[in-house]
Amino acid sequence: MKVDFTLKYPNNIPLAQDIVAKVELLSVLEHCVPELEKYRHKILQRFLQSTQSAFDRIQKTFNLEDQDVYLIKQQLKKLEEIKRDYEKLHPARIYLQKQGYSDSNILNREIDDLRVKEKIELQTIETKLRQLQSHLNRLNEIIRKYVEMSYSKQEGTMMEMVTDAIQSDFRQNSVDIESYLRNQGYTNIEDVYEEITTLKKNYDFESQDLQNQKAQFIISLRNLESIKKEHDSLLTTHNTSSVEEINLLEEQGFKSFESLDLSIQEKTRFIAEREKNKQAYFFNDRLDTASADNALLYISQCEKVSHDRVKEIATDTNTRLQKYIREYGHFLDQEINRKFNYACTIYPQIDPFQYSHDLELRLQELSSLEKFPTVFQLMDGSEKIERWRRKFREYHNTLATKMEECTLRENTELSDQLTIAQGLCSG
Template sequence: DCIQTTFNLQDKDVYLIKQELKNLEEIKKGCNNLHPARIFLRKHNYSDIIMLNGEIEELKTKQKGALQVAETEQHDMKYTLENLNSIVREYMNLSPSETDRGVAGELSGMLGRTLHGKSTQAESSLKTVGYSSIDVVCEKIAETEKSYRNKLQWSTKQNEELSISLSRLESIKEEHDSLLATRNLVSSEEISFLREKGFNSYELLDENIQEKTRIIGERGKNKQSFHFSDRIDASTANNALVYLSQCEKVDHHCVKESAADTHEILKKYLSEYGNFLNQEISKKFNYIISIDAEGGRFQHSQDLEMRLQELSSLSRFPHVFECIDGLVKVKDWHREFLEYHRILGGKMKEYEDDKRYRDSGGTTDF
């Protein structure tokens, strides 16, 4: 309100209508909170259906992610077990059987050396895959199988717990939706609340809100004109822009909405001030280059200098300078003055050439 008053930002009637609309919307919100569906949600610690839906989606995402992780881990452990069992099979194929070992104990010579070489080959196959003995491989298989069973059990339990929680939330949602769908009459609590606020029905309240919204919309279509008779307080305006920007980030809905509205109007106000300043500069400049009277030109030159200094000085307030599109305006006028300087230079040269021509008696040297 202080910012609106300081800069006289909007029509007082529009401002009052907006305040009335905010009050009506608060009444509507209070009435909606008395709806059995809303009361039911609050009993389960949910302020609204958006909050409940958000928790349901969060649980679904968590459950899906947990299942994907579990499936990946189980797949990896199955792959590990297959590799370990493959190592065992390879070892068994290369190892001499118990019968072979018995025969090897009784025989000597070539057959004994063959069986011993077979055993050595089996041990070598283990070392090539990083195991010192077949017992180590078997222990690894036992550990992996135990880990697989534990993870499977934990994953199943986690999924069951998430499913129970999800089922409970979806049950709350179904009951809420049922209350919304089956109950069309306004409760006695809602009627009492509305009458306390001066409304005989919910429909009458809604009509008032729509009417206020329509009036504000129609007023908004008509471009608001601001009247500028003096320099703006650029420092205060810059601080106000920063303050309103921060207010738009707060959680309080009414504060956030009011700040956004005032912020938009203030930016429009500053933009129009920038256009006003630009028009004043243009008016003074065009007058100076079109008149012949020296006295009038001097006065307007002073006015032009004052307006240009004002435009330039606003660059010290970055947020205000951005709103008035100051950088573009300064560059445009810089180009305009350079072009006019070039034109004057050309005219001066023409005058000098003409004077030399007349002084020489109308003859020209080639």
């Protein structure tokens, strides 16, 4: 069954990504089955053409930017992809890929993350050791005090005193000793010795864990730094293009890497210069909200794919489309405000109900956006609707007060106020 990856079916993009990812895995078998390479390229090109066609349609539908700039940007994306493919053929890049890294930035981040992790985990263990040592010191102090109270008059070494204390029936100062132990949270001295034994086991375990962790971090860090060292060495020693790199450039119409890089720079400058003088949006028709909402969904799905060019174009298009929608929301709000002011003013020889009708259409448009939550949110639709409801209530109260004043004074302005009220009510 043929799967449709066009703009009409944004929910098919994850399926496309899954298919492309699985086909890419087959690349390791291409040296055994050469036909697989052609098959893989065919599937990838179909996916790229489908997404590019969708992005082109979004650009055309909403006229997000200057057409020349848009086309140059697409060309630039292709050139940047060629550059990435060229860099992948460098011996340093091939070495990294064999080690499981797509580029040096990932390797460098892993090294940095490992160092941070080492610092945090070792500090955690060292904190536990300090806490255990502090607890042990407290317990030893309890024993020292206990012995001192029990045998304050007995001479001899501390070891002899401790030995005598264990064998003693607490003949001396038993009341004071029991009170002291209770104050420290113990009922007898044996509990203190038992806790010391447990704490020492924990301390030894944590101390050994600290040494093991340090050794493991040293091994892991040396391995990563060895990979980085070899990669950096390959970068400096291979200054000329390989046969594979030259063939890739010639297939794409470039005689050297320098000519490819120059073309990228020229297109980048062109875009930068045109971006400086880009014109503001001009809205002549109502926003095609359904298409905008569908486009946002399609773009968000494309931003999740692994292919760099698709992801980059999706991100750029998403930024521009969201800005376009926000600008349209601002334009719609200004139009409502303009129609509201006209509807609240009497002009000679102008149908007073024309502006109220226009105002009604714009308000209906704003209200209809609620059916498309993503677009509605980008436009701050809830805030706008609530603000206009509040303004209408306030003006209604003001109008009622004015008509009441005109009635009391039998003022001729009453007719004008009634006309405004009728116009707003009909809207």
